[in-house]
Amino acid sequence: MAKYEKYAEYKDSGVEWVGDVPQSWEVKPVLALFTPEMIKNVDGIETNVLSLSYGRIIQRDVENNHGLLPESFNTYQIVKCGDIILRLTDLQNDKRSLRVGLATQKGIITSAYLKLSALKEIDPKFAYRLLHSYDTTKVFYGMGGGLRQSMKFEDFRRLPILVPPKSEQTQIANFLDHETTKIDSLIAKQEKLIELLKEKRQAVISHAVTKGLNPNVTMKDSGVEWLGQVPEHWVVAQLKFNMLDIQTGPFGSQLHAEDYIEDGIPLINPAHMINGVLVPDSQITVDETTQERLSRHKLAVGDIIFARRGELGRCAIVREENVGWLCGTGSLKAKLNDKLLPEYAYLLITSDGLVSELSLESKGSTMDNLNTETLGKVRTPVPPIKEQTAILIYVEQVSGKYKKLIENAESAIQLMQERRTALISSAVTGKIDVRHWQNPNKNNDAKKELGV
Known part of the structure; x- marks a missing residue:
């Protein structure tokens, strides 16, 4: 913030988390600046359904919605352009940050959210930035x-709001719109870079595990559409011929909700397979008696455990620390023979081509559903073990390089997000003076309007 000047005079705001504010600024409670009037969509005339998402009010796609929808939107409240929407529940849950949004269109939103309509003394865009900074x-x-650490307007109405002169509020809001747009653009470029790096890494890995490392080797047609040509000396076989055992997790009467305990022996379902690693849930566990009753579902070193439904190709390799855990209802597990290394099989199974093949062959009307027959008949390349090992070493090296590039991009994003947060906070609390700031794009915008 070094390039921005401070105000000439400050005074104590009387607000602990703000400190000093410019001499000309006032501090007033929410109730003096906003009205919380709730107008419900009783007649159902308004159909533009809105949602608060990551600090933005956006249109909700009701037709293709993946979340829960009410039977009727008559209980939703009507919002207009300039209204501020706050989700004041789970206030100590860091994952629920970005609880403040500014409506830029008329519509309806759930009545579970608090709506504030700004009075004349406060600029809604400035108020949004200030409350966003508070968040x-x-x-x-x-x-x-209460249990969910929530607030209603009665609790919120005395929250102190900083009130610069009205023209200054608008100036601060315009300044932040311009500066945060620039930062957001840079963040978007880094996110795109990360996406491209991940795609490139996956492409390099997929090529290595399906074509090998020798570009001069003689190739042959694999007879498998997604696989294409493979080295001539490689075997192509159905996965079941390289498995010693394959079975689904317990279901039906084998396992009941009352069998679950806390901090027991983990059951592994699809949600517990994260980037090839098993991450158990302390609530989805059983005691030793249940473990022994379900002993045929125990996991052993080198097993591969698969998601049976939803995201096909989602799987993980069982490590030493996972031994004795149980294959869950939503999963199936396989033990490979000595012709196929688990780590190599994992790379094959998570490759785009094989995932597409599994999806095509899977059963399930509403979602992809994997069973032992479908998995077993998928045809995969089986290089000699020596080549599998060499491919794994190569993939580790390549992944390390891409991982470093991705981490650098993620670090850049983190720094930009921190700068964005600090800039907003400094501007809305008067720590920097932007009264003389001029939009560098103003002349260009004027020319566009004149058609120049």
């Missing part, structure tokens, strides 16, 4: 009550 700097964190 990201955890001002709301210690507020609220």
Whole structure:
């Protein structure tokens, strides 16, 4: 923030988390600046359904919605352009940050959210930026009550709001719109870079595990559409011929909800397979008696455990620390023979080509559903073990290079997000003076309007 000047004079705001503010600024409670009037969509005339998503109010795609929808939107509240929407529940849950949004269109939104309509003294865009800053700097964190740490307007109405002169509010809002747009654009470029790096890494890995490392080797047609040509000396076989055992997890009467305990022996379902690693849930576990009753579902070193439904190709290799855990209802497990290394098989199974093949062959009307027959008949390349080992070493080296590039991009994003948060906080609390800031694009925008 070094390039921005400070105000000439400051005074104590009387607000602990703000400190000093410019001399000309005032501090007023929410109730003096906003009205919380709720107008419900009783007649159902308004059909533009809105949603608060990551600090933005967006249109909700009701037709292709993946979340829960009410039977009727008559209980939703009507919002108009300039209204501020706050989700004031789970206030100590860091994952629920970005609880503040500014409506840029008329529509309806759930009545579970608090709507504030700005009075004349406050610019809605400035108020949004200020409340957004309160959110990201955890001002709301210690507020609220009850099991879900929630607030209603009665709790919120005395929250102190900083009130610069009206023209200054608008200037601050315009400044932040311009500066955060630039930062957001840079973040988007880094996110795109990460996406491209991940795609490139996956392409390099897929080529290695399906074509080998020798570009001069004689190739042959594999007879498998997704696989194409493979080295001539490689075997292509159905996966079941390289498995010693394959079976689904317990279902039906084998396992009941009352069998679950806390911090017991983990059951592994699809949600517990994250980037090839098993990450158990302490709530989805059983005791030793149930483990022994379901002993045929125990996991052993080198087993591969698969998601049976949803995201096909989702799987993980069982390590030493996972021994004795149980294959869950939503999973199936396989033990490979000595012709196929588990790590090599994992790379094959998670490759785009084989995932597409599994999806094509899977059973299930509403979602992809994998069973032992479908998995077993998928044809895969089987190089000699020596080549599988060499491919794994190569993939590790390549992955390391791409991982470093991705980490650098993620670090850049983190720094830009921190700068964005700090810039907003500094501007809305008067720590920097932007009264003389001029939009560098103003002349260009004027020319566009004139058609120049």
